[in-house]
Amino acid sequence: MPLPEIMIAVMWIGLTAYALFGGADFGGGIWDLLAGGAVSGQRQRALVEHSIGPVWEANHVWLIFVIVLMWTGIPSVFAAVASTLYIPLTLAALGIIGRGAAFAFRKVSTELWQRRLFGATFAFSSVATPFFLGTAAGAIASGRVPPGIARGDLVGSWLNPTSLVAGALAVGTAAYLASVYLARDAQRTGDAALTEAFRNRALGCGIVVGALSAAGLLVLRADAPALFTELTTGRAMPLLLLSVAAGLASLALLWNRSYLAVRLTAALAVTGLLWGWGVGQYPTLLPGVMLREAAATSTVLAATLGALAVGALLLLPSLWWLYATFQREHTAPPKS
Amino acid sequence: MFALIDVNPADLGAARMQMALSLGWHIVIACLGVGMPAITLLAEWRGHRTGDVHYRLLARRWARALGVLFAVGAVSGTILSFEMGLLWPGLMGVYGEVIGLPFALEGIAFFIEAIFLGIYLYAWDRLPPVAHLLSGIPIVLAGVASAFFVVTANAWMQQPTGFDMRNGRIVAVDPWAAMFNPATPPQTTHMILAAFMVAGYGMASVYAVAMLRGRRDRYHRLGLLLPLTVAAIVTPVQIGVGDWAARFVADNQPVKLAAMEGVFETQRGVPLHLGGIAVDGELRYALEIPYGLSLLAHWKPDAEIIGLNHTPPADRPPVNVVHWAFQIMVGLGFALLALAAWLAVTWRRRRDLPDSPWFPRAVAVSGVAAVLALEAGWVVTEVGRQPWIVYGVLRTAQAVNPAPGLVYGFVLVTAVYLVLTVATVYVLRRLARDVPVPIAPQERDVTDYRVT
Ligand code: HDD
Ligand code: HEM
Ligand code: HEM
Numbered sequence: 001m002p003l004p005e006i007m008i009a010v011m012w013i014g015l016t017a018y019a020l021f022g023g024a025d026f027g028g029g030i031w032d033l034l035a036g037g038a039v040s041g042q043r044q045r046a047l048v049e050h051s052i053g054p055v056w057e058a059n060h061v062w063l064i065f066v067i068v069l070m071w072t073g074i075p076s077v078f079a080a081v082a083s084t085l086y087i088p089l090t091l092a093a094l095g096i097i098g099r100g101a102a103f104a105f106r107k108v109s110t111e112l113w114q115r116r117l118f119g120a121t122f123a124f125s126s127v128a129t130p131f132f133l134g135t136a137a138g139a140i141a142s143g144r145v146p147p148g149i150a151r152g153d154l155v156g157s158w159l160n161p162t163s164l165v166a167g168a169l170a171v172g173t174a175a176y177l178a179s180v181y182l183a184r185d186a187q188r189t190g191d192a193a194l195t196e197a198f199r200n201r202a203l204g205c206g207i208v209v210g211a212l213s214a215a216g217l218l219v220l221r222a223d224a225p226a227l228f229t230e231l232t233t234g235r236a237m238p239l240l241l242l243s244v245a246a247g248l249a250s251l252a253l254l255w256n257r258s259y260l261a262v263r264l265t266a267a268l269a270v271t272g273l274l275w276g277w278g279v280g281q282y283p284t285l286l287p288g289v290m291l292r293e294a295a296a297t298s299t300v301l302a303a304t305l306g307a308l309a310v311g312a313l314l315l316l317p318s319l320w321w322l323y324a325t326f327q328r329e330h331t332a333p334p335k336s
Numbered sequence: 337m338f339a340l341i342d343v344n345p346a347d348l349g350a351a352r353m354q355m356a357l358s359l360g361w362h363i364v365i366a367c368l369g370v371g372m373p374a375i376t377l378l379a380e381w382r383g384h385r386t387g388d389v390h391y392r393l394l395a396r397r398w399a400r401a402l403g404v405l406f407a408v409g410a411v412s413g414t415i416l417s418f419e420m421g422l423l424w425p426g427l428m429g430v431y432g433e434v435i436g437l438p439f440a441l442e443g444i445a446f447f448i449e450a451i452f453l454g455i456y457l458y459a460w461d462r463l464p465p466v467a468h469l470l471s472g473i474p475i476v477l478a479g480v481a482s483a484f485f486v487v488t489a490n491a492w493m494q495q496p497t498g499f500d501m502r503n504g505r506i507v508a509v510d511p512w513a514a515m516f517n518p519a520t521p522p523q524t525t526h527m528i529l530a531a532f533m534v535a536g537y538g539m540a541s542v543y544a545v546a547m548l549r550g551r552r553d554r555y556h557r558l559g560l561l562l563p564l565t566v567a568a569i570v571t572p573v574q575i576g577v578g579d580w581a582a583r584f585v586a587d588n589q590p591v592k593l594a595a596m597e598g599v600f601e602t603q604r605g606v607p608l609h610l611g612g613i614a615v616d617g618e619l620r621y622a623l624e625i626p627y628g629l630s631l632l633a634h635w636k637p638d639a640e641i642i643g644l645n646h647t648p649p650a651d652r653p654p655v656n657v658v659h660w661a662f663q664i665m666v667g668l669g670f671a672l673l674a675l676a677a678w679l680a681v682t683w684r685r686r687r688d689l690p691d692s693p694w695f696p697r698a699v700a701v702s703g704v705a706a707v708l709a710l711e712a713g714w715v716v717t718e719v720g721r722q723p724w725i726v727y728g729v730l731r732t733a734q735a736v737n738p739a740p741g742l743v744y745g746f747v748l749v750t751a752v753y754l755v756l757t758v759a760t761v762y763v764l765r766r767l768a769r770d771v772p773v774p775i776a777p778q779e780r781d782v783t784d785y786r787v788t
Contacts, residue, residue: 078428
């Protein structure tokens with residue numbers, strides 16, 4: 001594969017990782033929001049906190065990775081997207097501040113009013129951030145970001161049918177992934193009631209997300225016919241089918257309480273959707289802008305991709321150690 | 337003169353203020369993120385070697401604060417990556433690929449940092465002590481590396497190299513040459529040392545305040561001594577490196593140097609100006625040290641210094657801001673050197689902290705002083721580069737997002753940062769006042785749950 005294609009594929013891998021891991025962290029925040037009163041929701045919130053705690057920062061880095069790769073690999077597209085969509089992206093950025101900071105603050109707070117205040121901030125920004133990021137994705141998918149700097153409609157570009165569906169889909173996907181992951185986490189702690197609660201949510205959420213995706217396709221047909229055609233009859237169709245099949249399988253697995261397997265299929269359903277979009281839109285990035293014209297010079301791409309490859313050699317063993325450390329049965333009792 | 341094509345000056349001002357606010361905020365946390373892990377590891381290592389429980393407690397207490405600081409650092413840094421595009425699309429759309437490499441490398445460093453921080457904080461008691469200590473080392477290395485990488489990008493904005501343009505389009509890039517541009521060595525060194533000074537003096541201040549309130553036990557004395565020693569060792573080196581940075585500016589960014597020193601007329605044998613205000617094209621009320629500037633900048637008493645009048649007014653940075661920021665940084669640098677010398681002399685004489693009540697008072701303000709010096713230094717660098725965003729290549733006004741309404745974004749961001757500041761300070765103060773940490777920082781979060 002030539003360098004621009006490799007670069008965009010690596011970027012899309014980063015985006016997928018962010019959706020699957022970072023997205024689930026946002027979803028955790030959404031369930032935190034819906035967990036109920038401070039006392040009745042306490043178990044759920046503790047589970048969310050426990051599951052997100054050690055990993056959310058690492059998960060969050062995927063977003064930075066995507067942004068940096070975007071301005072390095074396709075700088076003019078980055079500039080066009082950021083300048084036209086600066087309203088939803090500013091709001092998403094503020095949501096990121098609220099989410100991360102409030103989560104960390106809540107963790108170390110002891111008094112109820114503080115935990116409530118930080119918890120509410122954490123939870124609300126967990127809904128807002130994926131929504132605004134989703135509207136931005138919808139703007140790009142429906143071709144509403146023209147090339148050039150701030151050439152698009154500052155409001156209409158992200159307040160339109162495709163963007164709204166995409167925003168809702170992002171929130172729904174985040175909540176769905178989180179409930180699927182959390183069901184398994186709850187099962188591992190041996191809390192049957194909590195496991196059931198997340199199973200039911202995952203089932204409900206899965207149906208809603210499926211319906212939203214179908215609605216999204218209809219909107220695309222009217223709003224972005226080219227992408228719609230690719231998705232339903234063109235290159236991207238296999239990916240769409242994969243996503244649908246994985247989504248249906250997930251429902252069945254959830255019904256069966258196969259919580260480990262459903263993690264895989266749920267992730268596959270989301271991955272199919274994202275790659276379907278990517279493949280459907282390739283090689284057009286923005287209206288009239290092809291990947292090859294927008295890509296950075298080959299020296300830059302080669303240096304960056306090379307650096308990332310070397311970095312991966314460092315990262316993979318480290319990640320392995322992170323997960324291994326937390327999966328191992330610990331024997332040392334806490335000492336002071 | 338250059339025309340501001342339909343960019344509203346208020347929006348340009350708002351974008352610049354917003355960038356300055358979010359950078360100036362992030363950098364304080366980032367310095368703690370670079371310096372604090374090293375100092376924490378030092379305490380943990382001393383505790384392991386000597387068995388002194390105070391060191392161990394200090395390490396745990398600091399690690400707990402680190403957990404909060406890293407979260408805040410990560411989110412405030414993410415905003416910056418957004419803002420590079422939201423506010424400066426004219427810069428990123430063309431030159432994003434030139435400075436992309438250090439940011440990609442920085443991304444790797446962030447991953448390493450986040451992964452090992454997860455291990456360090458959440459597995460304190462389940463790793464053997466030495467393995468736990470070792471798990472902290474990548475955090476230190478990655479922190480220093482990320483500071484290095486991001487500052488190379490800024491250094492490139494001061495000394496743009498490594499690319500060819502034709503008709504406003506980039507046609508060839510040497511990303512390594514861009515990263516290792518001539519400004520990189522002095523700037524990155526100066527910045528990394530500054531991070532250790534901010535962390536060292538800042539941590540020591542907390543314990544100095546406690547000592548002023550009468551808590552003079554071993555725990556508090558060690559909490560003051562260890563970070564203060566680190567900072568005190570770094571300070572003289574930092575002043576040397578500052579001199580290197582200044583001579584670099586003198587050679588490569590003469591307009592910035594002239595603004596730093598308030599020199600308007602090009603001449604030989606230029607004095608060093610202390611204080612003073614620039615009014616109507618001359619520096620008034622300044623104390624002059626004869627030949628000082630020529631000597632410092634070029635090692636020769638009669639060296640020529642190019643004055644601001646050499647440059648058209650539209651191309652000059654605001655003199656008073658740059659001049660005063662420079663004075664503040666240098667003044668505070670020497671004040672901190674005096675504090676470091678005081679500690680060193682007393683310690684050599686009697687292996688103890690100075691007795692004078694002025695000592696804890698001075699240490700208590702040293703953290704603020706280091707932060708002020710840091711911010712002042714960045715004002716020199718960034719305001720002194722104006723009106724260029726990429727020195728000599730691209731103007732700030734050409735780079736800004738021309739979309740209307742940036743002012744509202746600025747207001748919103750300022751409000752969020754105000755709340756964030758209040759909450760961060762509040763939470764950190766509570767952490768400092770909490771009962772001594774019983775078990776490892778985040779460990780309970782893990783041990784409450786059985787892992788199957
Ligand atoms: C604790 C912080 C601190 C202290 C004590 C000093 N500096 Fe500094 N200085 C910085 C923190 C800093 C900084 C914030 O880190 C800067 C901004 C950009 C950079 O690379 O370093 C900086 C920039 C900076 C620049 C501008 C570099 C440029 O524009 O490229 C010069 C000329 C100096 N410094 C010189 C000095 C001198 C002569 C000092 C002697 C007392 C000094 N600094 C102390
Ligand atoms: C973290 C420490 C830093 C601080 C405190 C800082 C400070 C500032 C300030 C005060 C301004 C406004 C200048 C003016 O408008 O007159 C500014 C602008 C800017 N800085 Fe920095 N800076 C820092 C590091 C960096 C780094 C590492 C980069 C690049 C990677 C960078 C990129 C920019 C850009 C793009 C602008 C906006 C354009 C401009 O005003 O020139 N800064 N910064
Ligand atoms: C001289 C200036 C800077 C220094 C020394 C610095 C250093 C650091 C360090 C050490 C961290 C991780 C530690 C922590 O979170 O506390 C961090 C986080 C971050 N910084 Fe900066 N930074 C600087 C400026 C910038 C700029 C200009 C940008 C973006 C354009 C940026 C983007 C980020 C991001 C995205 C993170 C979050 C990484 C994560 O999720 O862990 N930083 N910075």
